[in-house]
Every structure is written in C-alpha cells, then in structure tokens.
Amino acid sequence: KIEYYLGPSLMEPDHRVETNRKGFCSRHFELLYNRKSNALGLALILSTHLAVQAEALKKAFPRAAASPAGGKLTKLLQGGRNRNGNEAGVLTQSLTQLESRCCVCESxxxxxxxxxxxxxxxxxxxxxxxxxxxxxxxxxxxxxxxxxxxxxxxxxxxxxxxxxxxxxxxxxxxxxxxxxxxxxxxxxxxxxxxxxxxxxxxxxxxxxxxxxxxxxxxxxx
Structure with missing residues (x-):
C-alpha cells in the first residue's frame, strides 16, 4: 500500500482527491517518509493535502484567516471567546476528523x-x-x-x-x-x-x- 501511494496513485485524480481530503496517520506518514523512494511524490501529496486542510480551516474561521498575526485563531483554540460560539466547534471537529482519517488505514x-x-x-x-x-x-x-x-x-x-x-x-x-x-x-x-x-x-x-x-x-x- 505504501508503494502504491508513492507510485501509481499520484497520477490518478480520484486518489489525489482522497489523499487531499484524508491524509495519513502519523504511522503511515512515517513509513512514507522513511521509504525514501519518491521524495517528489511525497512532496506533491503534502503540498495539495496541506492546501486543502488549510483552506477548510480558513472557511471555518475566516476572521483569523484575514489577520496576518493569526492571534485570534490561537486564542480561540485555547478557549478564548469569539463572536460565534459555533466556530470553535467547527474547527475542533475538523481537526479531530482529520486526526482520525488515514487513506492507508481505511483501505x-x-x-x-x-x-x-x-x-x-x-x-x-x-x-x-x-x-x-x-x-x-x-x-x-x-x-x-x-x-x-x-x-x-x-x-x-x-x-x-x-x-x-x-x-x-x-x-x-x-x-x-x-x-x-x-x-x-x-x-x-x-x-x-x-x-x-x-x-x-x-x-x-x-x-x-x-x-x-x-x-x-x-x-x-
């Protein structure tokens, strides 16, 4: 499975959508990195996965995305108050869901x-x-x-x-x-x-x- 994600699946749009959305658990990221067989392929996976996840978080909390310091996001995640109490729930739900997903584990x-x-x-x-x-x-x-x-x-x-x-x-x-x-x-x-x-x-x-x-x-x- 590890070799597959660093090889053929890189050219398959459906699999790239899956890796962008789910990513990998820490164990399988470790295996992907330590394989050392396709650094460019892993970098491409990381680039689009990170972009998709960052965009999802920005949509959940657009006010912090507009702030260069990003201080409001830090305050929110530490339990600070915000204008919309649902924002914290949306953010933490997104992060928790991401932590629980892994393309390899689910396969x-x-x-x-x-x-x-x-x-x-x-x-x-x-x-x-x-x-x-x-x-x-x-x-x-x-x-x-x-x-x-x-x-x-x-x-x-x-x-x-x-x-x-x-x-x-x-x-x-x-x-x-x-x-x-x-x-x-x-x-x-x-x-x-x-x-x-x-x-x-x-x-x-x-x-x-x-x-x-x-x-x-x-x-x-």
Whole structure:
C-alpha cells in the first residue's frame, strides 16, 4: 500500500482527491517518509493535502484567516471567546476528523472487512475450514475484536454462539500458552535457571507485544 501511494496513485485524480481530503496517520506518514523512494511524490501529496486542510480551516474561521498575526485563531483554540460560539466547534471537529482519517488505514480496514466476510462464509459452508481455523494460534487482541464483531454481523443464532465459543476457547488456550512463555522468559533471569533450556521463550517479548497490540514494527534482530 505504501508503494502504491508513492507510485501509481499520484497520477490518478480520484486518489489525489482522497489523499487531499484524508491524509495519513502519523504511522503511515512515517513509513512514507522513511521509504525514501519518491521524495517528489511525497512532496506533491503534502503540498495539495496541506492546501486543502488549510483552506477548510480558513472557511471555518475566516476572521483569523484575514489577520496576518493569526492571534485570534490561537486564542480561540485555547478557549478564548469569539463572536460565534459555533466556530470553535467547527474547527475542533475538523481537526479531530482529520486526526482520525488515514487513506492507508481505511483501505486496510476495508480489506480486512472483506477477509472477515470470507472467514464467516467458509465457516458456514465448509466443515473442513472450521477444523483448519481452530488449529491456529488465535488472534492478536485488536483482530480478535474485529472477528467477534463480525460474528454478530455475519452469523446468527446457535451458529454465532458456537463460533464465539470455539474462537474464545482457542484464544484462551493460546493466551495461556504465551503467558507461560513470557513468564519463563522472566524466570530465565534467575540465576537458578541459567542453564535451563529457553524452550519457546527466547522471542516471547516481541510475540507477547504483537499478541496484545497487533502488528508492530519491532526490531527483532
């Protein structure tokens, strides 16, 4: 996805409208910048995105836009009084909405929703898939939330109850497993366990973080 926004989408008007309106979250701005593959492309995205956002704020508070000092805007955002009490709400709503939008995150969320639809379709129609699904190691907690929310949407009645029961049994078994592994990691620092085998605990810290928080950019070297 990152490469796409620095490559083909630069020439597609619909995608430029999207990046101008939504922008990216801090994580994906970081990835775009650190890619170092197309500085000009990123600069073009930033130039038009910033212009669109600044124009939206100026429309929300035109009095400050006409003032070279911009002091009234600062006072407003700090809670100062103004002639129209709705202006503060419009401004903060615009800024809050911008903070919550990200082209990459929203694209990934859409893709994830389609994946969950496939999971529930296969669960409903393919008994062999149920066995395969339950043979896995569960989900990170954010994706567990996604899958449980999807169960209520795509399954009904007893089938939804059975899915949630089976999923949570699988999840608890794997949370217990990783709990034991992270606990053993800590116990290995006791001198009495110095010569005991690590088992599966050497990378337990990074795996526990990912189980709790989901995909993370961790330096596993």
């Amino acid at each position: 990934l969320a859409y893709t994830m929703s389609r994946y969950t639809e496939v999971i529930f379709h296969l669960w409903h129609t393919e008994p062999d898939f149920q066995k395969l699904y339950l043979s896995k190691k569960g989900f990170c907690l954010p994706h567990l939330n996604v899958i449980l929310s999807g169960a209520a949407k795509h399954l009904s009645g007893k089938e939804a109850d059975d899915f949630m029961q089976s999923t949570m049994e699988m999840q608890f078994a794997n949370l217990d497993r990783i709990q034991q592994e992270i606990d053993w990691f800590t116990q290995k620092f006791d001198y009495r366990n110095k010569d005991a085998p690590w088992g599966n605990s050497k990378d337990a810290v990074s795996r526990t973080i990912r189980k709790i928080a989901g995909p993370c950019r961790l330096d596993d070297k």
